[in-house]
Amino acid sequence: MAKGIYVIAEQRDGALRKVSFELASAARKLADQTGDEVSAILLGSGVESMAAELGKFGVDKVFVGDNAALEPYVTEAHAQVVAKILKDNDAAIALFGASVQGKDLSARVAAKLAGGLATDCTDVKIDGGKLVAVRPMYAGKCFADVVFNTTPAMASLRPNVFPAVENAKAAAVTKVDVAVDAQKSKILEVQKDTSGKVDLTEANIIVSGGRGMKGPDEYKILEELADVLKGTVGASRAAVDAGWRPQKDQVGQTGKVVSPNLYIACGISGAIQHLAGMSSSKCIVAINKDAEAPIFAKADFGVVDDLFKVVPELTAACKKLLA
Amino acid sequence: MNIIACVKQVPDTEAQIKVKADGSGIDDSQIKWVMNPYDEFGVEEALKLKEKNGGDVTIISVGPARAMETIRTALAMGAEKGIHICDPALDNADAFVTASALAAAIKGLPYDVIFCGQRAIDDDSGQVGAMLAELLGIPQLTIVTKLDYAGNAVKVIRPIEGAQLNIETALPCVVTAQKGLNEPRYASLPGIMKAKKKPVDVKNAAALGVATDVKAKVAKLAPPPARAAGKIICGDDAAQKAAELARCLREEAKAI
Numbered sequence: 065m066a067k068g069i070y071v072i073a074e075q076r077d078g079a080l081r082k083v084s085f086e087l088a089s090a091a092r093k094l095a096d097q098t099g100d101e102v103s104a105i106l107l108g109s110g111v112e113s114m115a116a117e118l119g120k121f122g123v124d125k126v127f128v129g130d131n132a133a134l135e136p137y138v139t140e141a142h143a144q145v146v147a148k149i150l151k152d153n154d155a156a157i158a159l160f161g162a163s164v165q166g167k168d169l170s171a172r173v174a175a176k177l178a179g180g181l182a183t184d185c186t187d188v189k190i191d192g193g194k195l196v197a198v199r200p201m202y203a204g205k206c207f208a209d210v211v212f213n214t215t216p217a218m219a220s221l222r223p224n225v226f227p228a229v230e231n232a233k234a235a236a237v238t239k240v241d242v243a244v245d246a247q248k249s250k251i252l253e254v255q256k257d258t259s260g261k262v263d264l265t266e267a268n269i270i271v272s273g274g275r276g277m278k279g280p281d282e283y284k285i286l287e288e289l290a291d292v293l294k295g296t297v298g299a300s301r302a303a304v305d306a307g308w309r310p311q312k313d314q315v316g317q318t319g320k321v322v323s324p325n326l327y328i329a330c331g332i333s334g335a336i337q338h339l340a341g342m343s344s345s346k347c348i349v350a351i352n353k354d355a356e357a358p359i360f361a362k363a364d365f366g367v368v369d370d371l372f373k374v375v376p377e378l379t380a381a382c383k384k385l386l387a
Numbered sequence: 388m389n390i391i392a393c394v395k396q397v398p399d400t401e402a403q404i405k406v407k408a409d410g411s412g413i414d415d416s417q418i419k420w421v422m423n424p425y426d427e428f429g430v431e432e433a434l435k436l437k438e439k440n441g442g443d444v445t446i447i448s449v450g451p452a453r454a455m456e457t458i459r460t461a462l463a464m465g466a467e468k469g470i471h472i473c474d475p476a477l478d479n480a481d482a483f484v485t486a487s488a489l490a491a492a493i494k495g496l497p498y499d500v501i502f503c504g505q506r507a508i509d510d511d512s513g514q515v516g517a518m519l520a521e522l523l524g525i526p527q528l529t530i531v532t533k534l535d536y537a538g539n540a541v542k543v544i545r546p547i548e549g550a551q552l553n554i555e556t557a558l559p560c561v562v563t564a565q566k567g568l569n570e571p572r573y574a575s576l577p578g579i580m581k582a583k584k585k586p587v588d589v590k591n592a593a594a595l596g597v598a599t600d601v602k603a604k605v606a607k608l609a610p611p612p613a614r615a616a617g618k619i620i621c622g623d624d625a626a627q628k629a630a631e632l633a634r635c636l637r638e639e640a641k642a643i
Contacts, residue, residue, distance in 0.1 A: 366620065
């Protein structure tokens with residue numbers, strides 16, 4: 065019978081990414097109900113030293129695949145190794161991050177194993193000894209309970225939703241001998257974003273602007289607020305389509321789905337396709353002069369006023385509070 | 388070049404999604420159906436590649452009878468022919484079954500590049516493109532915002548968190564399209580007239596030899612959890628409201 069809960073750790077440039085700890089903690093919670101062990105799969109070049117860090121978040125065992133061919137991440141190579149480890153060990157459950165890399169990898173692994181995968185889950189639980197994955201569909205307009213007819217049951221977890229909880233375990237390292245096929249894809253260049261801002265999908269605080277911003281230059285007041293709060297600026301589709309902000313800033317059904325601790329929507333009316341992308345945020349603030357704007361129905365705190373007056377005052381007030 | 392673009396018919400982004408009372412699915416009686424927006428980017432890129440390098444574009448869709456409209460839309464945009472995989476046994480197909488059906492239809496066809504949307508905006512799974520690539524044994528390039536064709540390879544840009552990757556891949560391969568890749572054209576009136584006469588093969592699961600048993604199953608659908616009613620911040624002017632909001636965020640929500 066299949067056993068063991070596996071998390072596929074994600075590392076870049078010699079450091080584990082936060083979602084890896086979120087996965088480990090979610091797996092630990094499930095394992096404490098099923099009595100399973102939590103194993104992590106850690107691939108790359110020179111990654112063994114990262115195993116101990118996974119142990120801090122509840123990982124019993126770490127399968128380390130160390131090979132220059134696995135660094136940096138290339139889909140087919142990683143999928144080959146991950147699928148082999150899951151299959152050889154008859155894994156019961158496998159959790160991936162729903163990051164760009166995790167989504168790319170998990171679907172390929174699921175196809176290799178001819179198995180079921182639930183993407184971008186916001187909750188995972190055990191029912192009758194089996195995994196039930198809860199995930200938004202229609203960009204959050206409804207939620208599905210997904211069950212699995214095959215093992216391993218596979219799910220990718222939305223970053224920023226599952227808490228990373230320290231719970232020290234052994235993290236005993238097992239080295240896996242990895243033979244990787246020659247790759248047809250080659251990374252020519254990695255262009256790093258030099259803005260120093262956290263990506264929207266990983267941000268704790270997002271200050272977002274919509275049509276009410278009136279133009280690209282006006283985003284400066286949002287950037288000032290975001291700087292004070294150490295947040296990232298986002299935008300609605302209307303603002304992106306108008307060319308005020310780059311595509312990578314778009315939050316919504318045809319942009320990024322985000323779940324920060326705090327989402328401040330400025331001059332965003334709350335079109336259904338925007339709400340779809342941010343309604344899993346923990347605290348939502350709406351600043352809009354139209355009291356009838358649908359965004360207020362989703363907001364924990366609403367300010368009905370001119371954002372051009374409120375935002376600079378809010379920046380000043382936050383600066384004072386955080387000083 | 389032989390180019391394939393996979394398309395899915397989905398509810399329009401503005402659609403209100405109502406879950407049926409028994410949680411078995413959504414009430415689709417009031418829904419306006421459209422081509423998945425990410426698939427439109429794939430179709431557009433396929434047409435651009437064809438126009439520059441010669442060849443033809445085949446559209447493939449898995450879906451019920453109404454999905455034929457979406458195939459015709461892509462043909463009206465300029466694709467040459469279509470394959471409609473239509474079978475009630477596929478109505479509740481998961482990503483693996485859908486990808487298997489697409490792979491079965493594609494095997495035996497000549498192809499250089501296969502385009503898919505990076506995800507469909509109905510189930511939001513984002514799995515089919517990668518699964519299709521695996522089932523065909525070819526590389527995948529997911530969530531692509533720029534593509535250049537260079538002989539027997541493509542060079543693409545893939546944004547990831549905090550960076551973008553420039554990747555070169557040997558053909559054939561699967562590319563999943565992200566917003567930003569291009570601006571999809573509208574079908575012209577002559578295009579719509581011509582599309583009516585373009586060939587579309589209709590196939591069922593048995594003809595393709597595809598097993599329809601799903602690996603992941605939606606056991607239940609529910610509306611999103613309700614949020615508690617929010618608080619409207621009062622004050623005499625913007626400064627007072629801003630100060631009160633900052634206090635609430637700090638003391639009540641502990642969000643800053």
